[in-house]
Every structure is written in structure tokens, then in C-alpha cells.
Amino acid sequence: MEDAAQRLAEIEAGIAAAAARAGRKAEEVTLIAVSKTHDAEAIRPLIAAGQRDFGENRVQEAAAKWLALRAENPDIALHLIGQLQSNKAEEAVALFDAIHSVDRASLVQALAKACVKTGRQPQLFVQVNVGDEEQKGGCAVANLSALLGEARQAGLAIDGLMAIPPADVEPAPYFALLDELAERHGLPMRSMGMSGDYETAVMLGATHVRVGTALFGARS
Numbered sequence: 001m002e003d004a005a006q007r008l009a010e011i012e013a014g015i016a017a018a019a020a021r022a023g024r025k026a027e028e029v030t031l032i033a034v035s036k037t038h039d040a041e042a043i044r045p046l047i048a049a050g051q052r053d054f055g056e057n058r059v060q061e062a063a064a065k066w067l068a069l070r071a072e073n074p075d076i077a078l079h080l081i082g083q084l085q086s087n088k089a090e091e092a093v094a095l096f097d098a099i100h101s102v103d104r105a106s107l108v109q110a111l112a113k114a115c116v117k118t119g120r121q122p123q124l125f126v127q128v129n130v131g132d133e134e135q136k137g138g139c140a141v142a143n144l145s146a147l148l149g150e151a152r153q154a155g156l157a158i159d160g161l162m163a164i165p166p167a168d169v170e171p172a173p174y175f176a177l178l179d180e181l182a183e184r185h186g187l188p189m190r191s192m193g194m195s196g197d198y199e200t201a202v203m204l205g206a207t208h209v210r211v212g213t214a215l216f217g218a219r220s
């Protein structure tokens, strides 16, 4: 079995090759190592190999797990990639350097308040339900303009868009849609692409890819 450092190097090489094919620079892409469900012991080898951006999907799990890891490595950036309840907005703003799951007006209001109260300003991504899937989180494509307007009114700076395309279909059209929506609204960042499709996402403009399984192995 190859080790964490080797898997990390392979994914970084995949990102660089995909970026080169699209005429982009690898430095334009941030690799987020999605460490949800994995413990500190599994994470430490990646930190040792130089990885600094990590993704978690639960506020509580992240708070417990990263307290010590971050004390040891203050330059780590934590990304919240899972759904966020409004009553946890303040805790999330205090803990995370980026939140990828802004998806409704009530959460925009809660985050705006939390940013004022904590004096923190994490990077914020609006999650878009690009496949218009009933069961999936994210703002409907048709409601994106209105939600971005609410954020502006609330004084909340939005940096980009995030999407999880429908499973088991070709993701490229959904990545292209997210890129186009970000372009149209003048947003520089696009959080898209996971273990199975991060190279496609990079070719289509991803600035952040969220990779779990390909780095850590399967989640139990």
C-alpha cells in the first residue's frame, strides 16, 4: 500500500496536469483534503507531507478533532463542506477559514451576524444545486441571484460558488454550469470536483477541489 505522502503527490500531479491542459496554473487550485470521519492519526501524515487545507462536514466533529492538530500547526486552513444549521453559524465562523455551504437567506443572515460578533471573515461559497435535485442541499439555480443580493444587503462578502453534481452521470456539464454562474456574478472562486472527477473540474475552472477517498482511502 502506498502511503499518504505518495497519494498526495499523485493527486497534486493530477491537478497540475489538468491545469496545464487547460492553460491554467496549478497554483490557482487549492486541494482540500476531506478528512471527515478520519482521526488525527490518519491526518498527521498528510500534514507532515505539507498538506495545509482540510475539509470537514460537521462543526462538532471538526471542533473536537482539530483543536490539538491546529495548536500544533497554526497555519492550517479548515473548510466546512457540509450543511450548516443557522444556530451553529457563530461556532462555524469562529472555527472555519472557509464555508462552502451557504445556501439560504436565513443562513446568510446568521452568518452576517456571526461575522460582526466574532470579527472574523471566512471565505464564503454559495452552494448551488446544479442538478436541481430534490433531496440535495444548495440554492436552486433560479434563486442564486436573489440569494447573492441578500448577502450583499446583509454586508456579507461571497467569494465563490460550490457544487456537488448528481451522482453517476457525467459531471462536466455541471462543472461548466457552475463556472458560468460564477463568471456571470463576478465571483472568482469555484469549489467543485471530488475524488472521481477533480481533474475534469480543474479543466473546467475549479479553484478548490475537495478530495477525500483518493487521499485517505474509503470511509468506514
Ligand SMILES: *Cc1c(COP(=O)(O)O)cnc(C)c1O
Pocket (backbone or CB within 6 Å): 034, 036, 057, 081, 082, 164, 194, 195, 196, 210, 211, 212, 213, 214
Ligand atoms: C465527502 C465529501 C467530499 C469528498 O468526497 P470523496 O469522493 O471522498 O473525495 C467532497 N465534497 C463534499 C461536499 C463531501 O461531503
